Every structure is written in structure tokens, then in C-alpha cells.
Amino acid sequence: MANAGFDQPSDDGEGTGGQAQTAPPVFEPSPRDIANGVRFFAHELRGTAAYIPDIAALKAAPTRTVVGIGATSGALITYRTSMALAERLAVRPVEFPGDHGGFLGQPVEFAEVVRRVLKG
Template sequence: MAENKTLKVPGATLYYQVRGSGPVLLMIPGGPTDAAIFAGVVPHLTDRYTVVAYDPRGNSRSVLDGPAEDVHADVHGDDAHRLLAELGDEPAYVFGSSGGAVIGLNLAARYPGQVRTLVAHEPPCGRILPDAEEYLAGTEEVYQAYRTGGVEAGMKRFEEFVGLSGEEQEQPQTPPSPEMMEGWGRIGGNLDFFLGHVLRPVSGHLPDVAALRQGPARIVVGVGDASTDRQYAYRSAVALAEALGRPPAVFPGDHGGFVARAEEFAVTLDKVLNAT
């Protein structure tokens, strides 16, 4: 049974869930998603970890104090830092997916003493690529499509830009739980905020490779075995792993493999977190 809690941080109140026992494993969702995106994988980890999943500020149940505004990676990193401080003094395991992986990289670079091992699964940090200017122009095109045509136009351009348009997503091996269904229902309400205030500042973040290489935290970049180099997140993950001087860890599934292949994904994640 999950403990549902909140934490007041500057400018927002974060919603988070705590399950299981053992060392803390903080799970950071990406894009417009929230903690429920991990509902399938979490039950396979709670016998070994105290799993903490949260809604990033502005998404779902993590409400802002005032009007919506752009949220940069440093703000998200500060939120994760404050949440880990609330949970205890020991360095934690951290898993981040997509934009959540960018947040995890920011956290590990700026608050390295709080992170034991970070697994950054397919972070869309396109500024690390040789065609960084093209990547930034693409995020701007998504934003302008949203501004002129609304959420539907923005998401259509987003899927084209990131390489997911026309891609058939893997379906979950087991029926989604009620918690996950509720989460999918909330995502639609987060799309305005994602397109208007999160996509550009988070995707435009350039990880501090020097700090990540020199810090005490172990950094592992993850890629999906069903992802392709048509996808910006996959390409930037491979480039980041190369910059860090460590090969990427291969996980089952595509960009959302923890949804479609939850149990297998959890086994791989546990192995990666505890590898030496």
C-alpha cells in the first residue's frame, strides 16, 4: 500500500508516493506524465527498495503556488534535492525516464552527495548532439505549433520531431492497473503545461558532463532494446554515454519499456543499480 505524501517547496507543493522497504529508490517521470507511469514496475521493486515516485511540479497533483511559468532543469533538480533531503541523509538510488532522466542528471551534477547511482533512461538532451542547433530549432517548432494550433497540433509536431510518429508502441504484457489508468487520464490535463512551459527548458538542458564524470555518484545511461536511432532521446542517450566514457545499459522495450515490459524491466534495473 502506498503512502501518499506532499512536500512544500518554493513555488509549489510536490505530491509523492512511498512504497516498500530498503534503500531509497527515487523514480522521476518525464514529460507530461506523473508517478502513476511507474505503477507497473514499482511492485517488482518494493521487496528490495523504498520506492519513491513523485509528480514533477506542474504535473497532476504537484500544484504550483501561482500562474504557470517555464520550469528549468535547475528548478526540477532543486525539487528532487529537497525531496531526497526529506527522505533521509543517505545517498539514494535514482531512476529517471526521458525528461525525468534530464532532471536526474541535473540532480547528480549539482547535488552529487545525494545520489548513489543514477540510471538516466533515454534523456532527451539533444544539445549534446553534433546537430544540436537543429534539435533546438525542432523544439521551437513544436512550441510554435502549440501556440498557434493548440495541444493537438503541438503534440502532432512533437511526435514527428522526436521520432515517434508512425512508430507502433509496445503494449503492456499485463492489463494496466486502476492506478495506471487514472494516471493516463491525468496526462491529458498536463499537456498544456508540458508544451508551454517544460519541453523547451528541460530538453534544452545540457548535462554537466565534467561534474558527472568527476562526482562520487555512479552514472548509468540507459537505452531501450526496441528504440532506434530515428528517435532523438535514443540518439542523445548514446551520445551522452559516449561523453561519459561508459557504454549505455540496455533495457527491455522502447522509450517506455517500464510500462510495456514492467517485470523484465525491473529485473534489469535492479541488476544495473547494483552492478559494480
């Protein structure tokens, strides 16, 4: 999680941001949560982490390529990789509300940006 940019509490209860951390509520995963996690780590994450975009194909695509970034995801590895992709494609990234999963935390605002992007 630290490698992905998520603030993690240290042994003294302080996160990398220097503020005292409170213990998160205890989460008891359901059997379905566990099965979903197994699938994610065994199949979905592996393909995502190993993916190398075909820059030439993206540049040659008949439609524009949009690289989206979360407005508050600057500390995450996904932000850095998205910025690198945008640079290689010579496109300006589109900022979406929230973090990497802004569609979950701010769905209305996220949808507004999607609509704007689709209108082009």
C-alpha cells in the same frame, strides 16, 4: 513526432516503414488528460529539451553514472542523445527492455534491469 523518430503515416496511408497503416482508434482525452498535456508541453518538455548535461560534474561524481537506452528505441531522438552522452562520458549505455517508455510496456522486465544496475 516524426522528428522524435515515431513512424507517421503519410497522405497515402503508408508510414515511413513502407507498410500500410491502419487508422488508430479515436482517443477522447479527459479534462485531466488535457491539463496534463498542457503542463507537459508548457513546463516539463521545455526544461528537458533545453537541458545541457555538465559532463565534467558527471565524470567527477562519487558514484557511477548510468545512461539507459530502450532496446527498441533506436529511431528515437532520445536514443541518439543518450548514445552521445554515453560516448562523452566514456561509459557503455545500459539497454532496458522496450522503447523510451519501456517501464510502461514491460514493467517486470524493466524492473529486472533496474535491479541489476543498482547492484552494480
